[in-house]
Amino acid sequence: MSKYTVDQVGNYLSSGFWAGRTPVNLGSTITVDLSSLTAANDFLARAAISAWADLGLNFSFATGGHADIKLQDDFSGAYTDWTRPRDNGWWFSTYYPTVNVGRDFTQAYGSKYGEYLSQTWLHEIGHALGLGHAGNYNNRATYGIDNHYANDSWQMSVMSYFAQDDNYTTGASFAYVLTPMPADIAAIENLYDLQPTAGAGDTTYFWDTNAGGAHGRIGRMISNGTLADTPFTLTIMDRSGIDRLNFRGETAAVNIDLTPGSINSAFGLRGNVLIERRTVIENVDGSAGNDVIKGQDADNQLIGRGGNDRLEGRAGQDDLVGNAGDDMLIGGTGDDRLTGGGGRDVLDGGAGSDTAVYIGATGVLVDLARPERNTGDAAGDRLISIENVIGTAGEDTLRGTAYDNRLVGGAGNDQLDGDWGVDILEGGAGNDVLRGGAGSDRLFGGDGADRIVVDFGQDRVRGGDGADVFLFHGGQMTLVDFTDNVDDLVIYRAAVADADLTKAEILDNAKIVGGDMLLYLTPSRLIRLEGVTDVSTLADDLFLI
Structure with missing residues (x-):
């Protein structure tokens, strides 16, 4: 049949x-x-x-x-x-x-x-x-x-x-019906000119609900335990807003696929939570169990909470958070953020420019090229197709690869090394050390007394607040915010070895062009100081070592 x-x-x-x-x-x-x-x-x-x-x-x-x-x-x-x-x-x-x-x-x-x-x-x-x-x-x-x-x-x-x-073909648990189900909705749409208002705006279903109507009643009864011993099934119809399924108070694992028209399992039952075929739910908060949560084409936030969870973002720019347990996070297509949390996690970014996030930890070493070196909360994590890292509020060491990376230190005294590629390094607060490596990089020190090293390529550098030291090995550097009598500019002699320049000669050769100072070191090595027009201001801030 x-x-x-x-x-x-x-x-x-x-x-x-x-x-x-x-x-x-x-x-x-x-x-x-x-x-x-x-x-x-x-x-x-x-x-x-x-x-x-x-x-x-x-x-x-x-x-x-x-x-x-x-x-x-x-x-x-x-x-x-x-x-x-x-x-x-x-x-x-x-x-x-x-x-x-x-x-x-x-x-x-x-x-x-x-x-x-x-x-x-x-x-x-x-x-x-x-x-x-x-x-x-x-x-x-x-x-x-x-x-x-x-x-x-x-x-x-x-x-x-x-x-x-x-009906043995459903594979579903016995459950009483709390709402019209998918075919009931289709039938009512055949008979009436509907103007759906339920779920208007950003709606949270189940725990901590802000829904109105029947789903509001159901959510409140779930939260206060009134439905704890009642097997139930329902269908969610929601045609607007950024919406969330919240299972944070549940101990039983959930199996959720946010694809419109999907049949899902929660509250200790199988096949009891259905998503109407034109309904897009963006976000899910999982349970304390071993959850399986899958997104769809929208930008999804999937949170695993406790347990060994499997989170799949699929298409869109997704935010996946495993929390405690040994989790598997799969970003799919799009530029995704993956936070494993505690445990030995697998972070697979998939296609796009994807980011491993360690904000909640207390200091990590993350080496994208050699993850076996990783320490702290990153120890034991397997990083696949991860291009970017966001560190902790502690003292982090973040190292990139031959690809284009974005490394963000956050608070703490961090060390960031872009290696090869066109990288973006952001030190954040604290006294940080930033090294772009090869490639044309963008380096931002942030607050604190930072040391920013320029090796090769055409780098754009901003020290941020604090007394910063800019160390120039070669290539071309544009320094955005050099401050007289606060910051220091250090040029390694190897960078001027071909021209055998002295400090005085470097200053004598300086040119003011378009409101910026240009320091010509060799035909291929140049330093641009944006907004600096007085060569004498460098007299006590420029060092040749």
Whole structure:
């Protein structure tokens, strides 16, 4: 038996079950009368309405009199009836549904949110909105006999008669349905002009939620433990903002793929968290377990927290954070940031210019060319396709490769060596030593008394605040912020050996061009001091050694 797509099931729910158009034709604002419900059923019915409203349906409540949908619990059983009123002998085209979920259901199944009674309200209100069953069955059905397609289950639609574990093809855990599922959303989109408002803005789901509607209720109940013993499934539909799935309070591992339309596992269950097919979720906070979290084409932030995690950014410029445990971080395409945290981690940047981040550690040695030398939090880490390193607030030693590298020391007295390639070195605060190596590099000392060494290439240098020493071996250097009587410029004699220049001759040969001082050492060796126009200011700041 073949599987149906979400659209195929959605079409069946909205028209196929009825062998034509649904009997319901409600307006843009749907009025609901629930004035006769007991308190328990009133709460569950409103929760179900909230879940349907999250799709972009507009509900209002009426007490007595005429309403588009009437909810009651007066009679036994759970069912939805339709009436078509008439006036002066003419039948109106609109059917008005009455939903009954009897008090016998409350006695049989209890009134706890997230269990079968609340799912029954969600199901029956789905009928009232115009949805049929997910197959040609009513009252009861047996999987393998009554289903029309292989993937008929609650995982696809709340209108199905088959729990996830009734259908062996799902591989999912038994779970009660808290929201409309993917095919239900497609069916409602067939019937209504939706204006989704749920998830507007930057929304966090589950722990520490800021969501409204049904997902806000679910998140708060997860955080306060109310749903801890309830197996549940849901679908997230969110068409805007930068959004996050937060599992930070969970001990059980999660398996999350942010691809739209994906089926995911969390809260100790399999196949219970679904992402609607046009929904883009950007970020995930993992659990204390061994998580598998995968991004998509957006710029994702994936945080593993505890456990030995596998994080895959895929496309986009991603931020992957493993935290504790022996983690595997795979950036994929794009310029990614990979933070392994504690443990022996694998940081695989993939395509793009990728960065290993050690900000949270206390001083590291990171040698991109010879990682077996690495110490501190970097010891034992395997660095693959990593071009850049951001160090710690402590004293770091960062060394590049023959490729183009960016090395950032941060606070502390750091030593940065670009080696070959066109490198960017940033010392940050502290008394740092920066050496660009071969290639045309950009060197930024930052705050503190820094030593900046220029070897070859055409380097651009900024010392930053503090008394800096600039050491020139060769090539060409543009010095952006030389300060008289604060900074020192040291020229190695080897740099002028061909011309056999003295300090006095260097100063005599200096030229002022375009507001900058040019020191011509040899035909291929030049120092430009931006903004310096008085040669005499170098008299006590220039050294030849």
